[in-house]
Amino acid sequence: MILIVEDEPDIRRFLRSTFDLEGYRVVEAASGRRASIDAGTHKPDLAIVDLGLPDIDGVEVIRRIREWSPMPIIVLSARVQERAKIEALDAGADDYVTKPFGVGELLARVRAAFRHAVRTASGTSILRLGTTVVDLEKRSASRDGAEVHLTPVEFRLLIALAKHSGMVATQRQLLTEVWGPTHERDTHYLRIYMKQLRDKLEVDPVQPHHLLTETGIGYRLVLDE
Amino acid sequence: MAAVGYSESMKVNWNWIGYSSAAGATAVCTLAGLAMRSRFDLVNIAMVYLLAVVIIALRFPRGPAIAASVFSVAVFDFTFVPPRGRLTIDDVQYLLTFAIMLAVALVISRLVESIRHQASAQAALAIDAETERIRSALLASISHDLRTPLAVMAGASSSLAAGGERLGEEERRALATSVFHQAQEMSEHVAKILQMTRLEAGAITVERDWVALSEIAGAVLTRLSERLKAHRVIVELPDDLPLVRVDATLIEQALGNLLENCAKHTPAGTIVRVFARREGAEIVVTVEDYSGGLSDRDLERVFAKFQRGTVEGGGTDIGLGLAICRAIVRLHGGRAWAERVPAGGTAFRFTLPFEEPPAVPAESTVT
Numbered sequence: 001m002i003l004i005v006e007d008e009p010d011i012r013r014f015l016r017s018t019f020d021l022e023g024y025r026v027v028e029a030a031s032g033r034r035a036s037i038d039a040g041t042h043k044p045d046l047a048i049v050d051l052g053l054p055d056i057d058g059v060e061v062i063r064r065i066r067e068w069s070p071m072p073i074i075v076l077s078a079r080v081q082e083r084a085k086i087e088a089l090d091a092g093a094d095d096y097v098t099k100p101f102g103v104g105e106l107l108a109r110v111r112a113a114f115r116h117a118v119r120t121a122s123g124t125s126i127l128r129l130g131t132t133v134v135d136l137e138k139r140s141a142s143r144d145g146a147e148v149h150l151t152p153v154e155f156r157l158l159i160a161l162a163k164h165s166g167m168v169a170t171q172r173q174l175l176t177e178v179w180g181p182t183h184e185r186d187t188h189y190l191r192i193y194m195k196q197l198r199d200k201l202e203v204d205p206v207q208p209h210h211l212l213t214e215t216g217i218g219y220r221l222v223l224d225e
Numbered sequence: 226m227a228a229v230g231y232s233e234s235m236k237v238n239w240n241w242i243g244y245s246s247a248a249g250a251t252a253v254c255t256l257a258g259l260a261m262r263s264r265f266d267l268v269n270i271a272m273v274y275l276l277a278v279v280i281i282a283l284r285f286p287r288g289p290a291i292a293a294s295v296f297s298v299a300v301f302d303f304t305f306v307p308p309r310g311r312l313t314i315d316d317v318q319y320l321l322t323f324a325i326m327l328a329v330a331l332v333i334s335r336l337v338e339s340i341r342h343q344a345s346a347q348a349a350l351a352i353d354a355e356t357e358r359i360r361s362a363l364l365a366s367i368s369h370d371l372r373t374p375l376a377v378m379a380g381a382s383s384s385l386a387a388g389g390e391r392l393g394e395e396e397r398r399a400l401a402t403s404v405f406h407q408a409q410e411m412s413e414h415v416a417k418i419l420q421m422t423r424l425e426a427g428a429i430t431v432e433r434d435w436v437a438l439s440e441i442a443g444a445v446l447t448r449l450s451e452r453l454k455a456h457r458v459i460v461e462l463p464d465d466l467p468l469v470r471v472d473a474t475l476i477e478q479a480l481g482n483l484l485e486n487c488a489k490h491t492p493a494g495t496i497v498r499v500f501a502r503r504e505g506a507e508i509v510v511t512v513e514d515y516s517g518g519l520s521d522r523d524l525e526r527v528f529a530k531f532q533r534g535t536v537e538g539g540g541t542d543i544g545l546g547l548a549i550c551r552a553i554v555r556l557h558g559g560r561a562w563a564e565r566v567p568a569g570g571t572a573f574r575f576t577l578p579f580e581e582p583p584a585v586p587a588e589s590t591v592t
Binding site: 080152189208 | 447
């Protein structure tokens with residue numbers, strides 16, 4: 001079941017018909033307050049939250065849900081809400097879609113979120129990135145069958161990215177998870193180590209297929225199924 | 226605020242120079258007068274002072290002009306008019322000389338002031354005319370670039386709503402897809418208009434952060450992959466290209482707009498080369514295409530708002546992309562321009578200031 005938190009009736013309508021077609025059940029909430037209640041009573045598997053709600057801030061809705069649930073949360077934001085988007089992600093949202101969007105894009109995000117939940121539940125430690133295979137548990141990596149040496153920090157960064165696989169990890173999340181809270185603003189660390197990871201794991205490090213940049217926000221690790 | 230403070234201090238400085246010049250000119254006249262004294266009448270010496278007053282009044286505001294006349298009168302009286310060495314006047318005719326000097330100073334100051342005023346009014350008129358030109362260009366642009374997609378969307382969606390079930394599957398899909406594509410295009414247009422407006426209003430804050438240009442280029446190419454699929458894009462970024470301290474989102478737009486421009490205005494199959502290198506205190510980023518190239522006139526014109534250049538295949542570009550690029554680059558203290566490539570083609574370049582990036586602690590490579 002998917003909870004849709006959006007005050008625009010027309011947007012709720014096309015979201016509902018899209019998810020109906022895809023076989024998901026849908027609960028709609030037109031306000032932030034309603035959303036907090038519905039999230040508690042219906043226990044949805046995923047929430048889609050618009051950031052521009054009339055009563056309480058979308059970011060606040062996310063915080064309230066995160067107090068008790070790890071359900072995937074996808075944020076809908078307008079282009080001008082760049083900062084709110086980052087705030088929402090730091091508050092616990094997993095991904096975002098910028099308005100106006102095509103439903104194809106939103107469905108891809110929803111599927112990635114569910115896949116991630118399955119991955120986490122299965123507890124697998126193998127990451128597949130094209131011809132590159134990384135075993136997080138054994139701390140080994142190979143590309144086209146040949147061993148690739150990753151440093152401890154590169155491994156930690158990869159683990160942090162994998163925690164959000166298919167979804168967005170913000171710069172702050174990665175910096176605190178890998179280097180600790182005192183380094184949450186040292187973005188240059190991320191630039192250097194992301195380049196190192198791409199050089200080692202991607203076929204074309206400038207146009208990567210797995211270690212993607214979300215400009216100004218963070219990174220997205222896209223795994224092969 | 227900073228700009229006001231700057232002009233205020235300029236004004237204070239300027240006045241100070243004016244008063245010193247008034248004093249200086251009086252001193253020079255006095256020396257000249259002393260040299261002339263044996264052979265010329267006092268009236269002619271007064272003329273020398275008058276010349277000084279005229280010059281000061283022409284160059285400086287009223288304050289220094291009046292000061293020049295007062296200094297001149299005082300020094301002239303003290304040095305040349307009998308009884309010398311005292312500030313008294315025996316001959317009434319010199320009172321007239323003084324009055325004339327003061328009057329000349331005031332009249333000329335007034336004249337100069339009113340000329341300056343007219344000039345600035347004319348400049349303001351020119352700005353008004355430019356604003357008006359932009360406004361009408363904006364309206365023309367909106368009515369063309371936004372009305373066309375709106376017409377398609379209204380038409381296609383109403384046709385779907387009215388008789389969707391009677392249309393064939395393929396036709397239905399084609400209509401719906403065109404609504405989607407037109408909406409996306411319009412969204413881009415609106416975003417650009419908004420962005421330009423915000424840039425011009427100074428409503429954009431630059432949030433600087435250490436950024437790798439290779440990441441920016443990668444993100445842009447991913448975002449524009451569909452639009453650039455008919456072009457052959459080559460990216461050449463040196464491995465040791467330093468990080469830049471910029472607003473990643475804005476620079477992504479700037480680079481994206483350059484590439485979009487290539488996608489729109491060069492034929493399919495065109496080679497587009499993206500490269501960057503450090504040149505002294507600057508990082509120079511270039512997007513180069515090898516197709517014909519722009520005329521001298523267009524090289525600068527393309528960066529103006531609502532200009533599409535005169536190249537063929539104008540497409541549906543709203544003509545803001547390069548203007549936005551330049552505005553963003555300027556916000557970062559850089560320059561953006563276009564030049565012809567000798568082999569035939571156009572290089573769009575922008576610079577970003579180079580700053581020494583902070584060090585990243587080395588990691589022991591032993592696991």
